[in-house]
Amino acid sequence: MTAGISEITTVPRRKRASRGGGGTLGLALVAPAFGLMILLVLLPASRSLLGTIFPDQAGEPSLKNYEAFFSDARSASNLLFTVQVSVITLAILLTIGLIIALYLRFSQSRFIGAIQIIALFPLFVPGIVISFALIRFIGPTGLLPTTLRALGISGYRTPYLHPSGAIIGLVWENIPLTIMLLTAGLAQISNSSIEAARDVGAGWLRILSQIILPQIIRSIVVAASLNFLGIFGSFTVPYILGPAAPQMMSIFMQNTFSERHDSGVAETQAAVTFLVCLVIGVIYTLCVFRDTARDGKARQ
Structure with a gap:
């Protein structure tokens, strides 16, 4: 009897010991990558900030660099333009991505494979190739206006070198990541819950709003955060397809540094960009760690 009790009481100790060893091993594996991130990213960013x-x-601390940035009409206009392009592109991405992800998850069509290949195709195409391909399609002498003129349709205004051109290119470039993240979230939804809702007479709109969307909020937040960070710092697509003015912050920083040779102003522009992205990064981190902690408590 005593041996049995001692054997039972030693089991949690063994589990705790194994967990401690696993935690130490995990930290040891993560340490090199974390140290490299501190050396190459955090330290230079902190020094610039x-x-x-x-x-x-x-x-002596001073905010005169930031006061000069926000008092400059061109700098403020470029920052506002970057935010607007990022938000509009993100809204279009989430709408299109959710529609395609829902189709790939719940449709029984035989064309799912072909649609998935087409949706993920931009993932394997460099941004500069996408940009020049879109110029050949939507540009003033591209395939689309040529076809419209052949059909007798006039009044076409090319989005090339306009904000809409940059938005189209950024949507095309980031649609694969959005679809993959949303599809991964939809894969966690069981078919039984959908079928049970159908049995009680719920339509697709009600199923979407009360069953599907609440369960993929985390995937939507992750997709929105990662896409916003990527779009906000994008350079190639807006540089080729977007307008000359206003400019995205990445293009603005590059011009300030290489053409004006003003590293101090460019550093302030980079700091403002970093602070905006930091807010989105904090939201992403809080969402992910909150759900991870909640899952850990549920397992215990």
Whole structure:
């Protein structure tokens, strides 16, 4: 009897010991990558950020760089333009991505494989190739306006070198990531819950709003956060397809550094961009870690 009790009481200790060993091994495996991230990303970013706050040799903090940035009409216009393009592109991405992901998840059509290949095809095409392909399609002498003129349809205005051109290119470039993230979230929804809702007379709109969407909120937040960060810092597609003015912040920074040779102003522009992305990164991190902690408590 005593041996049995001692054997039972030693089991949790063994589990705790194994968990501790696994945690140490995990930290050891993560440490090199984390250290490299600190060395190559966090330290240079912190140094640049501190350089914008302590611009003088005296070492006194000052926000004059940021005051100059927001008081400059061109800088404020470029920041607002970047936010607008990112938000509009993100809204279109989530709408199109959710429609395609729902179709791939719940449709029984034999064309699912072909649609999935087409939707994921931009993932394997560089952004510069996508940009020039879109110029040949939607440009002033591209396939689309040529076809419209042949059909007798006039009044076509090309989105090339306009904000809409950059948005079209960014949607095309980021649609595969959106679909993959949303499809992964939809894969966690059981068919039994959908069938049970249908049995009680629920239509697709009610199933979507009360069953599907609440269960993929995390996937939507992750897709929105990652896409926003990628779009906000994009360079190639807006540079080729977008307007000359206003500009995306990445293009604005590159021009300030390479053409004006003003590293201090470019550093402030980079810091503003970093702070905007930091807000989105915090939202993404809080969402992911909150759900991870909740899943961990549920398993315990």
